[in-house]
Amino acid sequence: MKPLEDLRARLDVLDRKLLEIVAERQALGAEIDAVKRATGQSTRDFGREREVLLRARVDARDLGVAPALAETLLRSLIRGSLTTQEQARVAAQGAGTGRSALVIGGRGKMGRWMADFLASQGFRLTIADPAGAVPGYEWLADWHESALDHDLIVVATPLRIANELLVALAARRPRGLIFDLGSLKTPLLTGLAALREAGCSVTSVHPMFGPDTELLSGRHVIFVDLGHGGALDQARGLFASTMAELVVMELEEHDRLIAFVLGLSHALNIAFFTALAESGEAVPRLARMS
Template structure:
């Protein structure tokens, strides 16, 4: 047992050294990021990442470590490096220095994300939310309690609540840039147009990521210009120092796409975990027999199950394009069931081939 204890102590010492080396690596990464920024170069260098991953696999092979483990370790390090460089760039540019930002719904999860994001850019942050927030910024319970003399006003609120808030803003005509982050735009269309008609600087965006996101590389931010290009340009600038992809869409085009990107994917997972819960099978027993496909689906479904059910219902019920997507899902499930119950192997294989052909058209640079 003494030998075992000695080996464990040696291993713990090595673990500490590994983390110390990671810290030193991050210091060098920060220096590289600053050099890139001063030279006007982008944060991400895909060619360099490929070289680093190739080196990881070669080194792993040479020292007798599984190559996949070596590559996965370095992918994690690259991701941490990019997140650190992105945050450093956002913070160093200080585009919001001397400006005020009001985050309505700032105590919520996405509200808190925007609080951190704008705070890093130097904005003086205030919250409008009846609920307290952990961030410690000045907070107002309602819009009536604020002077609305802010350079930015962010609506990070539920869809129905956003409609009412936009109407309140229309009556007060704030001079700063106003934008919502709603998952749907159709229900807000009339209220957004009222703000435009009132002469306000207003635009609309949809961050296609969750509140736990730290690195924006590979993430999309959808911009819906409402005919006020100055407002859209201001909000685009907020993300210019990040690696987020900025996507332009029309208001109706956005909601049509969201019926499938959000609505359909949510519905599939909700149907999946409800089918399991109604099957009479025990989750513990299924876990013992799980496969790679089942585990992957369970991981996604488990994350969906933890989301806000009221928001998810709004995304389904308030989108005028949802019925078509849901009927398409029903038809697809019926087709699969029909092929199986009829013993139609050819038809089943054709369904698989049809799906495979569709998925093959997905760009290679997407996850």
């Protein structure tokens, strides 16, 4: 019988080889995406994904590997490949090449996501946030210090201060596209209206995902139509090369639907905790089992 350490050393070698194969697969995926872009094909091919997964299950049985394990592994690899391809496609589009963007509140989680997303398109980024600088980007502690001569201004601040900020922006009439990232729009009515009345290029955006999201396939980005078609088209264009579902709706419709989405999740939590409280079960014991 071979010593345990020798067997573990062999596992380490195999793990390294697996990662080398994954890297090779990712590189090949990037080449495939370049061909797709050149021939006008979409990034995702669900039929092809199905073929890969079915073949993986068959091959796994032949090799004595659990088919479910093989499918899980291949799904992860496909997702990684799609993420790489989507990011390459966004970068290749170069929508921000030669253009500048200001992200107010860019130190926050969604602000940082948006800053990185815009930078990947070639935008020259400035972050305005009193919380501090973000490595790799120009920084202002106070957005009022900016000349506001950017091609794009994103308001990614907490909702409680966003409306006042939009009103202040309207007073200075920036020339570039302006949009917020708020999850609710009614609290921003005054600020959005002020920008519209000031003749600014304004719309409103709601990314329906969190800041840890890498792959936008299956995700939704909502664009609120404020009556400025050019602004709406520009904002949508920023996401055109992704696989996200782009949805346009009116402000009132947005908040009504989002109220249902948020309300249902809260209702489920309330129902769960009510049932737990009335069950008489000891929470510490349940926690150990969860």
